[in-house]
Amino acid sequence: MKSATTRSTTGRRERLRAETTAEIKKVALALMASGGPDAITLRAIAREMGMTANAIYGYFATRDDLVTTLINDVYTSLADAVDAAWGAAAEQKPASRIQAWAHAFRAWALANPEGFRLVYGDPVPGYRAPEGGAAPDAARRVCTGLAGLADTAWPHAEHLYAGSEFDWSDFDAGLLAKVRPAFPDLPPAAVALALRIWGHLHGLVSLEVYGHLRTQTVSPDKLFKEELAALVRSLGIAPNA
Structure with a gap:
């Protein structure tokens, strides 16, 4: 003893x-x-x-061991932030849930710019991730969250994508392995919608994190809110004020 x-x-x-x-x-x-x-x-x-x-x-x-740990920490922090916002809005209308996730993503990125740049910026030269990825569980949670946005929007947006030509072969097998078990009823067009939603959110946040909006506007928060409202409207949903 x-x-x-x-x-x-x-x-x-x-x-x-x-x-x-x-x-x-x-x-x-x-x-x-x-x-x-x-x-x-x-x-x-x-x-x-x-x-x-x-x-x-x-x-x-090794340096790669450190980078792997950093990536795992960053993805876990991001997943915790957006999952908490999504859970807090669970009983609210679709627009509220989508907007809550999006605002949590932006708030996390602005509070953790170095982490954002590590996982969404230029790759670390020569880095080799371990088999299965540097942060398989946390990254899966973020991907599942994006699919959750599409799942929430799909009943309102499905008619807008009736002519979609996407099929399962258009997507990475790893992505589908994360998304389809969580949302087995989502069609390929809805998975594509999740990626388009991601593109809208990621674009403005990246410009802000990398400082490209500083000389363009003193109100990047207003820009993000209006872009988010336009995104929600494009899904056939009335955005919240």
Whole structure:
């Protein structure tokens, strides 16, 4: 049986390790924000933190291990944010649910610009994700959330896509493996609709995160709200004020 002193020492060691790991990840994202994806190297992080290269390898064996952890953390954070907004709006009208998810996505991106750039910007040069992807569960939750938007809109929008030529062969098998079990009744046209919704939301948010709207408008929030309202109307749904 471990003594109180041993337990205290072990707990302190684990706490310090967790704190150092968190700092490594924070520094990695800061380096990427200032120098681009290829700025993430273990040696550069060690230099920023005043550590030796050998010491940092005790936390992450390779640069790819660190990037995989970062991607998983980022996707999990995003999935938690949009899932919470979607759940909170569960009893509301379709427009409210779609708008809640979209606003949560934008709010998360603006609060986590480095994370947004890591998963939706330029890829990290030379990075090789593990088999199954860097964040299979969290990424699946985000994809399922987008399919949920289409599922909510489809009863109102189906007649608008009666002439759609999409079939299942038009989509990536990995995407379908995530979406079809959750929404088995959605047709191919609805999956395409989910991707179009994603394009609308992602476009403006990307411009804002990368700073391209700063010299164009002082009210990017109004621009996003009106674009979102137009998107909802295009689905045959009256948007909320």
